[in-house]
Amino acid sequence: MLKEWGNSKLLVNLSVALLFLLFASVVTWPLLISPDPHDHADTLFNTWLIHWNNFAIFSGNNPVNQPIFEGFQDADGRNDFLLAQSTVAIPFQLLGVNPIRTHNLLLVLSLAFAGYAMFILAGELKVSIWGRLFAGAVTIFLPYFQSHLWHLQLFSIGFSILALLYALRLLEDKSKLKSNGLMLGLFILLQCLSSLYFWYFLNLSLVILIITQVVRKKTKLLPNFLLWWFLGNIISTIFLLNHLASSTQWSVDTITSTDLTAFIAPWQSSYLLSWMRTEFVHPEAALWPGISVITGFIWFFFSKQKENYYKYFFVLIIFFSLFSLGPTLVVFGKPIAPAPFRFFSILPGCSSIRLPARAAIFALIPMILLAGKALGKKPVAAIAGIVLSALTVFHPPVATTRVAIFPYTEWLKEQNIERILYLPISYDIRRPEIETQRMFSSISHFTPSINGYSTTLPEQYVSYADILNSWPSEEAKTLITELNIDCLVLENCEVETSDTIFTDNRVHFSVFLVKNN
Secondary structure (H helix, E strand, O other): OHHHHHHHHHHHHHHHHHHHHHHHHHHOOOOOOOOOOOOOOHHHHHHHHHHHHHHHHHHOOOOOOOOOOOOOOOOOOOOOOOHHHHHHHHHHHHOOOOHHHHHHHHHHHHHHHHHHHHHHHHHHOOOOHHHHHHHHHHHHOOHHHHOOOOOHHHHOOHHHHHHHHHHHHHHHOOOOHHHHHHHHHHHHHHHHOOOHHHHHHHHHHHHHHHHHHHHHOOOOOHHHHHHHHHHHHHHHHHHOHHHHHOOOOOOHHHOOOOEHHHHHOOOOOOOOOHHHOOOOOOOOOOOOOOHHHHHHHHHHHOOOOOOOOHHHHHHHHHHHHHHHOOOEEEEOOEEEEEOOHHHHOOOOOHHHOOOHHHHHHHHHHHHHHHHHHHHOOOHHHHHHHHHHHHHHHOOOOOOOOOOOOOOOHHHHHHOOOOOEEEEOOOOOOOOOHHHHHHHHHOOOOOOOEOOOOOOOOOOOHHHHHHHHOOOOOHHHHHHHHHOOOOEEEEEOOOOOOOOEEEEOOOOEEEEEEHHHO
């Protein structure tokens, strides 16, 4: 009997996982089968980073020491790790799957995993099977993800969801303290290695959970929780040493605020609801949870359900909704008043968050769970909620764009070059595709480069770039020598005295070996 039940449970979970993979594939179509990127910026950078991580590991290098921003002492620690995603990518790479296709597969799989993690967490909270299906499906259909299709790291929320699951178990279940603690620490670490934003927001969620337990006077298991929480973050901190050394503190007034209308804004390409999205909403802010989630949440709110967790989830909804607004309350593009984020910004590390709207997912998760709890009592209502969410997020196929490998790539691979400079250097973060396309073309050789891409640049990068862009001035030649550059690639420039010239019928590339010049 137990064996039959176990097999049935396995079959249900496998079926749900496949269903969620189907949902994730449809809502991101055609990325599952596309060898082309959605954009020329972050998608190319993340593709490069995933392949660099695995190249570094298999060649005995430290993946954290990325071969960009060479010659700058504060170069390291400026990007997410994507080490968890890179591990999943290894089989695809060994099979020779196209790098962009690998990235796209990871994005779809991550979204399906987020939905499945919500399915598991909802089950832990005694939500019915229909409510669990609702919670997982509407998570996949969230406009939040449609607003971040170029941010693979922001599809890794499944790790935070499972961390919350084991955190709740650790505070409620006395029977498996060690195993639950190990899993909590593991998922904290995995979230750190996937997305630093989510790692930070996860820790804020766990701090709120600690405070909630103290208020409820449920502190008996808290010391054990604190131990595993601490250990998970201590191990994470080992990876963060370079990030801490290169951390950037933005002035609170330079941090992007989110227009209040983002809370009623679906993704802009929705066939049915795009008219709801105002022109004042930041492109990466889509905080609308969906009509079915709002309906289910209101249903729960006015019900008589008094589960132990619901007050904690209400606090998460309020806290992260306020947090996501940023430093200024903005309504229809007009600044109205200071927002609570100005107070939150005193928290360690908070002033390094460029776009607080990304934290809204931690308000959406508990809202979905509570909605699933209410709707799960009525299977028809839960199914209708899934269908409604799917219909309102339905949009045209995700746009993709072609990307070409630069023609000099194979030539560079065959040379013994230690440090390369691409000219002209671009340091305009509004045009990241200039540098990310160069990085993507270097996947086959990973030659260390003076150039690089990040939302924060090394301290001297801009001043050095201005000098180097003046090449062949004497000042530029002197700096090239000081930076130990032994190869220059000049884009859109055909110089007869160069060592070699390449063209892709659109742009000429002149390559100079410094030792010859």
